[in-house]
Each structure stands twice: as structure tokens, then as C-alpha cells.
Amino acid sequence: MRSLRSTLRSAAPLGRRWCSEAPSPREMQLLQQVSRLENRVHELQNALPPHVKPAKVENWEDLGFGIVPTNGHTRYTWSGVTNAWDAGRFISDPFVPLHIHAAVLHYGMTLFEGCKAFRCKDGRIRVCNLNENSARMNTGADRLVLPRVPVSMFNEAVDWAVRANAEYVPPYGSGGSLYIRPFLMGTGPILGLQPCPETTFMVSVTPVGNYFGKGGVQGIHASIMKDFDRAAPKGTGAVKAGGNYAADLLPLKQAKAAGFGTTLYLDCVEQKYVEEFSVSNFVGIDSKGAYVTPKTPSILPSITNKMMMQIAESKGIKVEARPLAWDEVSTFREVGACGTATVCVPIASITDGDAKHEFGKFEVLKELRDELQAIQYGECEDPYGWMREVVV
Amino acid sequence: MLAARALRGMRASRRGMSTAPDWSKLGFDFYPTRSMLRYDHDGSGWNGGTLQQDFELKVHALSNVLHYGQAIFEGLKCFHCADGSVRVFNSGANAKRLRSGCERLQMPVVPAPMFDEALDRVIKDNLDFIPPYGTGGAMYLRPFLFGHGGKLGLGPAPSYTFCIVASPVGAYYKGGLQAIDGLVIEQYDRAAPRGVGNIKCAGNYAPDVQPSSAAKANGFPICLYLDAKENAYVEEFSTSNFIGITQDGTLVTPSSPSILPSCTKGVILQIAADLGIKVEVRPVPWAEVATFREVAACGTAVVLTPIQSLTRGDKVVRFDSFDTIKKLYDAVTQLQVGLVEDKHNYTRVVAKKPLH
Ligand SMILES: Cc1ncc(COP(=O)(O)O)c(C=O)c1O
Ligand SMILES: Cc1ncc(COP(=O)(O)O)c(C=O)c1O
Numbered sequence: 227m228r229s230l231r232s233t234l235r236s237a238a239p240l241g242r243r244w245c246s247e248a249p250s251p252r253e254m255q256l257l258q259q260v261s262r263l264e265n266r267v268h269e270l271q272n273a274l275p276p277h278v279k280p281a282k283v284e285n286w287e288d289l290g291f292g293i294v295p296t297n298g299h300t301r302y303t304w305s306g307v308t309n310a311w312d313a314g315r316f317i318s319d320p321f322v323p324l325h326i327h328a329a330v331l332h333y334g335m336t337l338f339e340g341c342k343a344f345r346c347k348d349g350r351i352r353v354c355n356l357n358e359n360s361a362r363m364n365t366g367a368d369r370l371v372l373p374r375v376p377v378s379m380f381n382e383a384v385d386w387a388v389r390a391n392a393e394y395v396p397p398y399g400s401g402g403s404l405y406i407r408p409f410l411m412g413t414g415p416i417l418g419l420q421p422c423p424e425t426t427f428m429v430s431v432t433p434v435g436n437y438f439g440k441g442g443v444q445g446i447h448a449s450i451m452k453d454f455d456r457a458a459p460k461g462t463g464a465v466k467a468g469g470n471y472a473a474d475l476l477p478l479k480q481a482k483a484a485g486f487g488t489t490l491y492l493d494c495v496e497q498k499y500v501e502e503f504s505v506s507n508f509v510g511i512d513s514k515g516a517y518v519t520p521k522t523p524s525i526l527p528s529i530t531n532k533m534m535m536q537i538a539e540s541k542g543i544k545v546e547a548r549p550l551a552w553d554e555v556s557t558f559r560e561v562g563a564c565g566t567a568t569v570c571v572p573i574a575s576i577t578d579g580d581a582k583h584e585f586g587k588f589e590v591l592k593e594l595r596d597e598l599q600a601i602q603y604g605e606c607e608d609p610y611g612w613m614r615e616v617v618v
Numbered sequence: 619m620l621a622a623r624a625l626r627g628m629r630a631s632r633r634g635m636s637t638a639p640d641w642s643k644l645g646f647d648f649y650p651t652r653s654m655l656r657y658d659h660d661g662s663g664w665n666g667g668t669l670q671q672d673f674e675l676k677v678h679a680l681s682n683v684l685h686y687g688q689a690i691f692e693g694l695k696c697f698h699c700a701d702g703s704v705r706v707f708n709s710g711a712n713a714k715r716l717r718s719g720c721e722r723l724q725m726p727v728v729p730a731p732m733f734d735e736a737l738d739r740v741i742k743d744n745l746d747f748i749p750p751y752g753t754g755g756a757m758y759l760r761p762f763l764f765g766h767g768g769k770l771g772l773g774p775a776p777s778y779t780f781c782i783v784a785s786p787v788g789a790y791y792k793g794g795l796q797a798i799d800g801l802v803i804e805q806y807d808r809a810a811p812r813g814v815g816n817i818k819c820a821g822n823y824a825p826d827v828q829p830s831s832a833a834k835a836n837g838f839p840i841c842l843y844l845d846a847k848e849n850a851y852v853e854e855f856s857t858s859n860f861i862g863i864t865q866d867g868t869l870v871t872p873s874s875p876s877i878l879p880s881c882t883k884g885v886i887l888q889i890a891a892d893l894g895i896k897v898e899v900r901p902v903p904w905a906e907v908a909t910f911r912e913v914a915a916c917g918t919a920v921v922l923t924p925i926q927s928l929t930r931g932d933k934v935v936r937f938d939s940f941d942t943i944k945k946l947y948d949a950v951t952q953l954q955v956g957l958v959e960d961k962h963n964y965t966r967v968v969a970k971k972p973l974h
Contacts, residue, residue, distance in 0.1 A: 293768045299679055320768065321676040322684070326783050327648045331675075332762060334687040334820035335827075371827040405770070411684055412824075417648040417758075417785060418919075419823050419857060421831060430679050432770060458807035458846035462825045468687035469821015471772055473814045475688065475724040478772065494810040495847050505772055567771075 445574025754789025
């Protein structure tokens with residue numbers, strides 16, 4: 227105990243030091259010692275996550291896609307000085323303290339992911355295809371010069387958040403799931419644009435209902451946004467960078483005001499090829515019955531889309547991931563928007579200026595969606611090894 | 619937590635400092651001043667704003683700013699002038715640019731009078747942190763606005779916050795203008811033609827860290843982007859606009875819907891016109907750049923940075939005279955500290971501070 231105190235005492239003045247002085251080897255040593263002690267404290271905290279009595283969810287059927295307060299989130303911090311992640315903590319306060327110059331506030335240094343945990347038929351909780359989310363986040367981390375999150379840490383952070391919020395995983399049969407939001411952001415203070423000295427990785431969760439409510443699946447009407455581009459060919463469209471999304475708020479508002487449910491973007495160079503919907507990939511069944519999805523360097527690779535493609539292939543459906551000219555879409559039998567939140571929703575129509583193309587059917591895509599959901603809820607075999615149990 | 623705080627503390631304290639810095643040692647880093655200013659918008663309007671000594675903000679973990687990049691910033695300076703006045707430079711242009719960005723990102727706008735009042739409050743409460751006339755420094759002001767409050771799907775935020783935080787910064791050039799080498803970025807685009815390149819939103823900046831860091835490591839302190847559509851026209855540098863001077867002395871600067879309109883450029887173009895220099899704002903093909911006599915980058919941080927070379931692949935274009943750039947640089951910097959008449963009302967007196 228004495229050595230702990232003296233370590234803390236000698237480290238305390240560091241907090242008041244002015245920044246331009248680099249730490250001396252002795253200071254560095256002290257900081258590393260303190261950092262190790264911190265990790266030990268966190269370990270103890272991990273063993274005993276604080277238990278906050280949750281506000282019980284009364285009616286699982288009424289859940290939408292909003293926020294329900296939960297027990298808390300997991301949070302890990304990376305320091306550029308030690309070049310290492312700490313051991314993480316479970317935090318019940320839903321608010322995050324940020325330095326006024328935190329890189330995320332000024333320079334958009336942030337990436338997020340979206341995945342889900344399901345209460346399966348056998349009563350157990352399983353997460354779906356997390357390794358893919360982890361890999362996609364790391365691709366984004368490289369692009370935005372944020373530290374990578376090791377897959378083991380990603381899994382640990384998710385499991386911890388799910389376990390500590392197990393009572394919020396909607397029951398089997400309700401159609402709901404626990405939406406998981408991992409995110410990685412530059413929290414260190416910087417004035418000029420440069421790599422960020424401190425990064426925070428967090429995992430928040432919230433229970434969500436069946437996206438379509440009780441009325442069953444209804445088709446969505448989409449509008450092509452010719453006045454706006456989603457992403458530049460060599461921009462950040464292929465990673466889940468926060469900045470990609472703020473740009474969609476105005477187009478989304480305009481589309482909604484005109485009676486549409488979502489936006490569809492074309493490529494920004496020729497405005498001829500399909501990119502994707504606001505927050506979901508474009509998938510379709512063409513006139514020959516093939517599963518077609520556009521492939522360009524500026525589309526976010528949807529994990530749901532990837533799973534649907536695998537299921538389609540297993541059923542002997544031809545799968546084509548290739549540039550898709552907008553002109554070709556009018557010949558499609560079915561069109562869907564796919565992503566974690568909705569799995570795959572039917573697109574009833576796409577409007578391009580005065581021209582409106584309607585898609586009446588949703589059969590093949592529905593079959594693929596049903597099969598993916600059956601795997602997610604543990605109603606059938608998981609031949610792909612996507613599901614992993616989170617032991618509570 | 620303690621180690622983390624100590625580490626952070628070495629870069630910047632979270633609390634306002636009350637001692638003035640050593641003016642000669644200032645660079646372009648965050649130096650905590652006495653206070654910052656914060657206004658909140660609850661959905662119906664902005665509150666009166668409060669000066670606070672705490673340089674920490676608490677935002678909900680599921681906030682738009684943390685997930686969807688709904689954030690925008692500005693950058694401008696105020697100067698201690700030759701007559702002892704403290705003047706903020708060209709703030710009207712920043713207020714206007716902030717407004718267009720807020721509209722594009724669906725955030726509440728900050729009316730120009732509120733923007734000015736906010737600047738005045740921060741400047742007046744932090745007078746002793748403004749580098750004195752003669753040191754070559756200035757007070758950098760960083761207004762920023764972001765959406766926050768718990769929200770899951772993509773949509774407008776429940777709350778918005780507008781802050782201004784100040785930092786004293788040093789003279790960029792310690793002795794005369796210094797020309798630097800630029801690299802043309804081929805692997806990345808800065809902005810899509812109909813994207814958000816023309817507003818100062820946070821999300822435009824994170825993608826530049828990778829190309830800029832790689833360029834720096836290869837000896838290029840500055841990066842130049844071309845247009846995303848054809849890779850044939852000059853857009854702008856990472857955080858500054860492009861200025862070229864042709865052989866016959868005409869000032870040329872690119873026009874494009876995806877360039878951030880530099881406020882400094884506005885002043886430079888006006889001063890150039892006043893000096894009888896011909897000004898052309900038009901698309902600038904990369905191929906034309908090799909014919910320029912002078913090239914510079916312009917922005918708040920440095921006013922004008924002469925570019926001595928631009929490298930694209932294995933081709934290098936060089937520029938070795940900077941007479942016009944120097945003339946413009948001197949004119950702008952003299953205007954900023956009140957050494958020449960301010961014909962176009964770019965400066966606004968906010969306070970007085972004794973000269974030493
Ligand atoms: C732009 C965009 N496209 C597609 C998707 C779908 O990806 P996933 O299936 O991994 O959720 C998302 C995320 O939900 C997205 O933000
Ligand atoms: C992308 C970009 N271009 C240009 C500029 C220069 O603008 P200003 O002169 O208003 O500082 C900035 C900001 O400094 C910028 O971020």
C-alpha cells in the first residue's frame with residue numbers, strides 16, 4: 227500500500243506539467259507503473275460489475291428503434307504515450323466526459339459498428355458474426371489513423387456489455403433483439419489536424435423491437451438523390467466513418483418531406499451506377515433470378531448483405547456483386563435494402579425525378595431473410611458458424 | 619484513470635490556467651486560457667451562454683457527434699494591434715460560413731450578432747492570454763457546434779451545443795516567409811462533387827490524417843487534392859486554399875463546389891484587386907499549374923504559405939519566386955495588426971489592452 231501511495235504521489239505533479247516537455251525516462255516508468263495499477267483496479271471492477279437495478283421493460287412488443295436506458299456500457303482507453311489499451315471498465319453513467327479539444331468533436335475522428343445479440347429459441351443469448359464487425363472497424367481505424375481494436379478485446383467488450391445488460395435482451399418470440407453499438411473515437415486533445423494521442427473504444431447496447439412493428443413488413447419508397455453524393459470514389463464511403471452520415475441528414479429530410487422513406491445514392495462521377503441507400507446496401511433479384519448487389523470502392527460492405535449472399539449461394543441462386551447501372555434496375559423483380567437494423571426490407575418503389583419504378587415482389591429476398599433470421603434466433607442449424615453464445 | 623489523467627495533463631490541462639504563457643515559445647497548440655464559452659440549444663432556441671472555467675464537456679454516449687459526425691467548426695484570430703486595441707479579424711466571413719454549414723448538416727444556425735457577441739465575451743475574459751503586439755502571435759479562436767443527446771437511428775439530434783475556445787498561438791514564421799514542398803494526393807479524394815467539401819464539417823478532416831501523415835514522413839509538409847471526378851482540376855490543400863500567380867502576374871484560384879471557401883482568401887482577393895492585380899476565380903486544370911510563376915496555400919493559421927514545389931507521381935513542378943505572395947502576405951498581416959487603413963472593415967475592435 228505504501229508503494230502505491232508513493233507512486234501516486236510522485237505521479238500527481240505530472241498532471242500539472244506543461245505539455246511541450248516530453249516525459250523523462252523516470253516519469254515514463256512511473257506512468258507505466260500507475261497504468262499497471264490502474265489495470266489491476268479495472269480487473270477487480272470487472273470481476274464485480276456494479277449492479278444498477280434496471281428499469282424493467284414492460285412490453286417488449288412496443289419497442290421501436292430508440293434508446294432504452296440500460297445498466298451501462300464498456301469503455302476502453304488507448305494512450306499514444308504508452309501505445310497500449312487499458313483493461314477497460316464497465317460504466318453506468320451514459321455520459322462521456324470529453325476534453326474541449328477532443329479530436330472527435332472537431333475533426334470527425336470516429337467510427338462505429340452495429341451488430342445484434344439475440345435471445346434464441348433455446349433461451350441462450352447469441353451474437354451474430356462479430357468477427358466481421360471487428361474486421362470492418364479495423365479497416366476504418368487504419369483509414370482514419372486510429373489504433374486498431376484487437377478482435378479479442380472487441381469480443382470481450384461486447385460480451386461484457388451484453389452480459390451486464392442480459393435482462394435487456396428481448397425474449398425469444400418478441401421479434402426484438404439487443405442492438406450493440408461499438409464505437410471508436412479520438413478523444414485526445416489536438417488543435418492542429420494530426421493523429422490523436424488518446425482514443426476511446428466503447429460498446430453501448432439498447433434493446434430494439436421488430437423494425438416493422440406489429441403491422442408486418444411493408445415496402446419502403448426510395449428516392450434517388452441527384453443533388454447529393456454519398457461518397458467520393460477514393461473517399462471514406464467503404465468505412466463506417468461518422469462523417470459519412472451527417473452529410474445524409476439533409477437529403478434524408480428532403481426525401482421524407484416528399485413522402486419517401488429513404489434515399490438512394492448513385493456514383494458521384496457519372497451518376498449512372500447504383501451505390502447504396504442511406505444506411506443500407508442495395509440488393510435485388512434480376513429478371514433471370516440472380517441476386518445482384520452493386521460493388522464499388524465507395525460502398526460500405528454490409529455484413530448482412532454478405533450473409534445473404536452466402537445463403538443465396540447455398541440455395542443455388544446465382545450471386546453477382548458488380549457495378550450495377552441504374553438503367554438496369556427497372557428490369558429487376560425484387561429490390562431490398564439490407565443492413566443489421568432491418569435485415570432486409572422490401573423496396574416498394576424507387577423514384578428518379580419524374581420516373582417511378584415499382585417492385586411488386588419480395589419472395590426470393592424474403593426467403594433469404596427468413597433463413598438468416600432463423601439462424602439468428604437459433605431456429606435452425608448455423609452451418610456458417612456465425613453465431614456465438616454469450617454466457618451469462 | 620490517474621495515469622490517463624497524468625498523461626493527458628502533460629498535453630493540456632483540463633482546467634483553465636491563470637498564468638500567461640511564455641510568448642516566445644508558443645506554437646500552434648492548445649494552451650488553456652481562463653475560460654471558454656458555451657451556449658446550448660434545447661430545440662426551441664439558444665440560451666444566453668455561459669463562460670466556464672472547466673474545459674470538459676459531457677455528452678451522451680449515443681450522441682450524433684460521436685457516431686454520425688454532426689459537428690462543424692470555425693477558426694479565426696484576434697490580434698493585439700499597434701494602437702493597443704484588440705481586434706478580431708474578418709469574423710463576418712466565418713459567421714457566414716458557419717451558417718451555411720449548419721444548414722447543410724441540419725443544425726440550428728448561429729445568428730451573426732450572437733456569433734460576434736460570443737467572440738467578444740471570450741476575448742474580453744481572456745485578454746491577458748492574447749499575445750502582445752510585437753510578439754508576432756495572435757489569439758486563435760475556435761468556435762464549434764455539434765449535435766448530441768441520446769439517439770439511435772440517423773436523424774436530427776435532441777440538443778445542440780455551440781462553444782468558443784481560445785488559444786494563444788505563436789508567429790508561424792520566425793524569420794520571413796519560408797517556402798515548403800507539396801505533394802499531390804493520388805490515392806485519396808478530399809470530397810465528392812456534391813458532398814460536403816464546401817463546409818467545415820468535422821468529418822472532412824479525419825480522412826486527411828492518413829495521406830498527410832504519409833506525405834510528411836516522405837518530406838512533404840503539405841498535400842494538394844485534385845477533383846474527385848476527373849482527377850484533373852486543382853481542388854485545395856488539406857486545410858488551405860490554392861493560390862497561383864501566372865507569368866503575367868494574374869492571381870488565379872480554383873472555383874469548385876467542393877472546395878471550402880477560405881475566409882483568408884476572400885481578404886487576399888480583395889487586397890489583390892486593391893493593388894491592381896488581376897484576379898481570376900475559375901476551374902484550374904492541374905496541367906496549367908506548371909505554367910504558374912508563384913504558388914501559395916492560404917488560410918487562417920498562416921495567411922499565405924509559399925509552395926516551392928508540387929510533386930505528382932514522378933513529376934515535380936517548381937516555383938522559385940514569391941514576390942506577389944510576399945506583397946500580399948505583408949498587406950494582410952499589416953492589416954491584421956492595424957498598421958494600415960482598413961478600407962473594407964475586416965477588423966472589429968473588441969477591447970483595449972496596454973502596450974508594453
Ligand atoms: C451506409 C451503410 N450501408 C450499409 C449498412 C449495412 O451494413 P450491415 O449489414 O453491416 O449492418 C450500413 C450499416 O448499417 C450503413 O451504414
Ligand atoms: C479545408 C480547408 N480549406 C481552406 C481553409 C482556409 O480557410 P480560412 O482562410 O477560412 O482559414 C481551411 C481552414 O483553415 C480548411 O480547413
